[in-house]
Structure formats: structure tokens, C-alpha cells
Amino acid sequence: FGATAAGELVARLFADARRCVRTDGVSAPACDRLRRLAGHAHEQALYAALRAAHVPFSTEEELRARGCARTPDAHLDVPLLVDGRVVHWIDSKASFGDDHMHSVQCAEQFQAYVNRFGPGMVVYWFGFVRELLDEPGADTVHLVDGFPGEDRIVRFEDAG
Numbered sequence: 001f002g003a004t005a006a007g008e009l010v011a012r013l014f015a016d017a018r019r020c021v022r023t024d025g026v027s028a029p030a031c032d033r034l035r036r037l038a039g040h041a042h043e044q045a046l047y048a049a050l051r052a053a054h055v056p057f058s059t060e061e062e063l064r065a066r067g068c069a070r071t072p073d074a075h076l077d078v079p080l081l082v083d084g085r086v087v088h089w090i091d092s093k094a095s096f097g098d099d100h101m102h103s104v105q106c107a108e109q110f111q112a113y114v115n116r117f118g119p120g121m122v123v124y125w126f127g128f129v130r131e132l133l134d135e136p137g138a139d140t141v142h143l144v145d146g147f148p149g150e151d152r153i154v155r156f157e158d159a160g
Helices: 003-023 029-052 060-065 099-117 130-134
Strands: 057-059 074-082 085-093 120-124 141-144 153-155
Touching (some): 057 060, 085 099, 099 130, 099 141
Antiparallel strands (some): 074 153
């Protein structure tokens, strides 16, 4: 291998790597940025929905400022009943909840929230596989595909 051939090989590898990064629709840096932006936008949508419903809550940033390490996107100051389920916290997922996403990537995360705060709710803004409703932990983590309407929410102060 001569110096010229090695230089051409390195240039070709560099060009191939750059082309891969540019066309990779899953793990390229641009995709990571888009996922972060979508996640942030949907967290803001969650906060807006909670404010519109007059539900007092703490944001993830506020919880971290208080020293909480693992935090959901929102911790409710007063729990709600949503679809007859007690909800202490809500996490927003700007993704579709499939078996891999939910069971492999998120189960540990949600269990940590349950252990710390009690039962909660996950909003999969782009829907989820309905079989997840039968997964272990489904009794403590309520899955929804959008922020529930007022007809599905009961406030504990309203229940009495």
C-alpha cells in the first residue's frame, strides 16, 4: 500500500462516513437534535394542557432544583383520577410506544417514578401498542395517547 493509495482510502472512508451521517434517519446527530426538540415541544404541550386544566404541578426542572435525581416531566401537587386511575406524575413521550420503546427503554425509568412518587401516567403523543396495557406494571403506569379531556379527569377535591 503506497502513501497515495492510503490517502485515497482515507479520503474515501471520510466521504463515506459523511454520506452515512447525512442520510442516516435514525442515529445521526441531526436526528438526535430533532428528537430532543420534539421531546421538548411535547413537554411544553403537556405543561400547557396541565395549566389549561388548572392542575397544579412541578416541572422536571423544578424537581431537579429540589434535589430529585430521576424525575418525570410533571409531578402533580395533588393527585388526579384519570380514567379511574390515581395519577401522581406524568411523563411525556414524543414517540410511538412500541414494545421495545416501552418495555426495554422505559420500564426501568417508569418504575423509578412509581417507587418515588406512586402511580403515574405516560402520554405517548403518537400512540402506543394496545398490548402494552396488559404488560407488567400496567396497574401503576397508566398509558394514554394524548392529554385526557376533562370528562376523563376527576380531581380529589371534586370527589367529595
